Amino acid sequence: MPRKVKLEDIEEGQILAETLSNKYDQILIKKGTSLNLDSHIRVLKMWGINEILIFDDLVDASSGSVNSEEIANIETILLDEIGWIIKNENDKLLFDVAVLSRIGTFNNE
Amino acid sequence: MNKLLNKIENFDDFPTLPTIYYKLVDALSNTSTTIKDLSNLISTDIALSFKLLKIVNSSIYGLSTKVNSIDKAIFHLGFRELKNIILSTKIIEVFSDINSNSKFDLVEFWKHSIAVGAISRIIAQELGQKNLDEYLLSGITHDIGKLVLIKILGSDYNVVFIMMEKESISLLEAEQKVLGITHQEIGLKLAESWNLDPNILNVIRYHNDGLVGSNYDQLVGVVHISNILAKLLGLGHSGCGKVSQPNQLLWRRLDISKFDKESFYERIKTDYEQANEILIIN
Numbered sequence: 162m163p164r165k166v167k168l169e170d171i172e173e174g175q176i177l178a179e180t181l182s183n184k185y186d187q188i189l190i191k192k193g194t195s196l197n198l199d200s201h202i203r204v205l206k207m208w209g210i211n212e213i214l215i216f217d218d219l220v221d222a223s224s225g226s227v228n229s230e231e232i233a234n235i236e237t238i239l240l241d242e243i244g245w246i247i248k249n250e251n252d253k254l255l256f257d258v259a260v261l262s263r264i265g266t267f268n269n270e
Numbered sequence: 271m272n273k274l275l276n277k278i279e280n281f282d283d284f285p286t287l288p289t290i291y292y293k294l295v296d297a298l299s300n301t302s303t304t305i306k307d308l309s310n311l312i313s314t315d316i317a318l319s320f321k322l323l324k325i326v327n328s329s330i331y332g333l334s335t336k337v338n339s340i341d342k343a344i345f346h347l348g349f350r351e352l353k354n355i356i357l358s359t360k361i362i363e364v365f366s367d368i369n370s371n372s373k374f375d376l377v378e379f380w381k382h383s384i385a386v387g388a389i390s391r392i393i394a395q396e397l398g399q400k401n402l403d404e405y406l407l408s409g410i411t412h413d414i415g416k417l418v419l420i421k422i423l424g425s426d427y428n429v430v431f432i433m434m435e436k437e438s439i440s441l442l443e444a445e446q447k448v449l450g451i452t453h454q455e456i457g458l459k460l461a462e463s464w465n466l467d468p469n470i471l472n473v474i475r476y477h478n479d480g481l482v483g484s485n486y487d488q489l490v491g492v493v494h495i496s497n498i499l500a501k502l503l504g505l506g507h508s509g510c511g512k513v514s515q516p517n518q519l520l521w522r523r524l525d526i527s528k529f530d531k532e533s534f535y536e537r538i539k540t541d542y543e544q545a546n547e548i549l550i551i552n
Contacts, residue, residue, distance in 0.1 A: 185332070262535060
């Protein structure tokens with residue numbers, strides 16, 4: 162499970178469990194990034210972010226907090242809904258973005 | 271059914287765009303027009319000025335400094351993009367009198383159209399295009415014919431949705447069957463009456479195919495893909511449920527497979543939400 166840590170308690174190499182944005186909604190650091198004490202902390206301080214979510218262990222981080230079974234489920238449901246077959250990398254990108262959007266709603270629940 | 275056809279054939283009351291738009295088009299076609307002239311003109315419409323500043327200062331533009339005057343906004347946008355943005359806001363206003371009903375929701379319709387515009391704009395930017403707001407405008411206008419049909423027919427248009435579901439055919443097929451005319455055709459008539467650019471006419475006419483006849487057109491292709499992605503993501507609702515497969519011929523010319531899916535999705539979410547907030551009138 163991801164947990165909250167204060168800026169001063171972050172350790173080098175911990176994995177970010179959320180995508181961080183500034184007040185203009187521009188992405189600062191993406192979810193899954195291994196944190197660097199120098200550069201990343203500076204960015205967070207600059208935008209007044211005091212607390213972040215990190216993954217507790219590497220197993221968590223590697224599966225991105227959603228287990229592969231869940232992703233497989235989402236993929237099956239989505240394929241069934243659209244009723245067409247993914248034929249190439251471009252179709253795949255559209256499909257993957259749609260899968261991502263549904264993982265998001267799973268996390269928020 | 272003949273009653274519906276009659277209603278459409280006898281309809282000659284296409285909505286018009288507000289005069290400020292035509293004044294602006296006139297000013298833009300005059301080579302001696304200055305930014306100051308344009309900003310004076312735009313400032314007469316307070317709501318428009320407000321929206322313009324909000325758009326330019328949103329994350330969609332991602333400018334590093336705050337733009338606090340119409341002059342500066344025009345400077346950042348350029349004349350052509352200014353026209354595209356103003357059209358986008360005004361077209362949504364023109365149709366604000368349409369009533370939603372059990373099968374059609376106007377806010378959901380605009381959310382879908384704005385999603386298509388926002389996604390198109392992001393793809394265009396990634397592909398290195400310059401006229402990004404033409405992509406936004408294209409999303410907003412791509413299904414405009416549906417609004418014309420609903421304006422003419424009111425809830426009678428629902429017969430089309432019912433036929434589409436009952437016979438599992440496409441919306442275009444159902445329209446052809448029930449009305450004898452499609453939303454693409456009537457949308458084209460409206461856009462012609464508004465004197466919109468040929469590029470936009472192409473989008474209205476060909477976005478479902480993805481190709482202009484057998485030719486590749488980047489704007490049409492990108493809107494075709496974005497329309498599909500907006501439906502896959504469930505952003506708004508256009509009134510037709512099925513998500514069709516991308517036209518495979520398009521992928522020979524249009525390659526988005528190397529996009530980073532996470533940042534692409536994050537941007538879609540942000541730009542979509544911001545554009546909705548600014549453009550949709552409640």
